[in-house]
Amino acid sequence: MTTTWYSHEDCHQHLMPEGHPERVARLEAVTAGLAPLELSRIPAPLAAESEILRCHPQRYLDRIRASIPKQGLAALDGDTFLSPGSLTAALRAIGGCNAAVDAVLSGRALNAFSGCRPPGHHAEAETPMGFCLFGTAAIAAKYALDHHGLERVAIVDFDVHHGNGTQALLWDEPRVLFCSSHQMPLFPGTGAASETGAHGQIVNAPLSPGSDGEAMRKVYEREILPAVDGFAPELILISAGFDAHEADPLANLDWIEDDFAWITEALAGLADIHCGGRMVSTLEGGYDLPALAASVAAHVGVMKERGA
Numbered sequence: 001m002t003t004t005w006y007s008h009e010d011c012h013q014h015l016m017p018e019g020h021p022e023r024v025a026r027l028e029a030v031t032a033g034l035a036p037l038e039l040s041r042i043p044a045p046l047a048a049e050s051e052i053l054r055c056h057p058q059r060y061l062d063r064i065r066a067s068i069p070k071q072g073l074a075a076l077d078g079d080t081f082l083s084p085g086s087l088t089a090a091l092r093a094i095g096g097c098n099a100a101v102d103a104v105l106s107g108r109a110l111n112a113f114s115g116c117r118p119p120g121h122h123a124e125a126e127t128p129m130g131f132c133l134f135g136t137a138a139i140a141a142k143y144a145l146d147h148h149g150l151e152r153v154a155i156v157d158f159d160v161h162h163g164n165g166t167q168a169l170l171w172d173e174p175r176v177l178f179c180s181s182h183q184m185p186l187f188p189g190t191g192a193a194s195e196t197g198a199h200g201q202i203v204n205a206p207l208s209p210g211s212d213g214e215a216m217r218k219v220y221e222r223e224i225l226p227a228v229d230g231f232a233p234e235l236i237l238i239s240a241g242f243d244a245h246e247a248d249p250l251a252n253l254d255w256i257e258d259d260f261a262w263i264t265e266a267l268a269g270l271a272d273i274h275c276g277g278r279m280v281s282t283l284e285g286g287y288d289l290p291a292l293a294a295s296v297a298a299h300v301g302v303m304k305e306r307g308a
Contacts, residue, residue, distance in 0.1 A: 003307035004109040006096035008044040013085025021287040022131040033293030044096030054142040097140040110307040111279040121163035138169040154233035159241020159284040160251040162191030174199040177231040209252040213259035242286030242295040257298040264302040
C-alpha cells in the first residue's frame, strides 16, 4: 500500500490581508517540501455542506456563507478572514481529509496526508477563530465513526497552539480520544491538563516556552503515547501543525524537523499495533516557510516509508 497526498488549487483562493501568516505561500512551501517524495497526489474533493453539520449547526454554516464577501476581504475577528473563495477552500479541506479517511479505511492507502487550508483545529461549534472556519479533524473523526462505522478514533494534535476547537467539538464524544501537546501560555489560552472531557477522553500536555525535542519526547512517552495505546483506536488522525519549530514566528518552542519525524514514527508504531497502520494527517499551522517545507517533508517522509 501507498501514502496518498490530497490538495487542491481552490485552497489558494482563501486569501488573507497582506502580511498575514496564514497565507497562500504556505501551500507552495508544502508542495516544495513534498516534491522529492514523489507521492501520489490526488485532488481534494469538494465536501458536501452536510459534512460541516457533523460538528457545526446549520445556523453557523449559514452565517459563514452570508459573511463571504463578493470581493475583497471580510474580517470575522482580528485574525480570521474570509475572501470570495474561502467557503470553497474550506470544503476542499474537509473533503480532502474525509477522502483520506476513505482511502485509508478502504485499503487503497496505508496512510494519507491532506495538505489543504484553511486549518481547522481552533474553530468551535459557532465560533471561527485562530485562522479556522470549521473543525476539519473533528469532522473527519465523526465521518470515520458514523459513515464508516468505526468505534474508536484517536486524534493527536502537535500544533504549537492548543486545539481548542477540536476539544470543544468532541468534548462529549466518548468514541474519540483527543490528545494535544502545545505551548502554554499561548493563544488560545485553553489546554490545561485539568481539561479532560466529559468522559475522560481528552489529554492535554502543556509545554513551557523554550521546550525542545527532548522535553517533548518525555511528555509524549509519559502521557500521550500511553493514552493512545490504552484507547486502542481503529484509526489515528493527526492535526499536523508545524509551528512548534524553533524558527516559527508565532510561538516559542524549539523543535526541529527530527522531532516531527519522531512523533510520526511513534504514532505509526501504535497504528501498526491497533489500526493495521491506518493513519491520516491534516495540515494545521506552521508559518516559517522553509521550516514548514522541511518539517512536512520529515513528517510525511516517515509515513511514506511506512506505506512503501
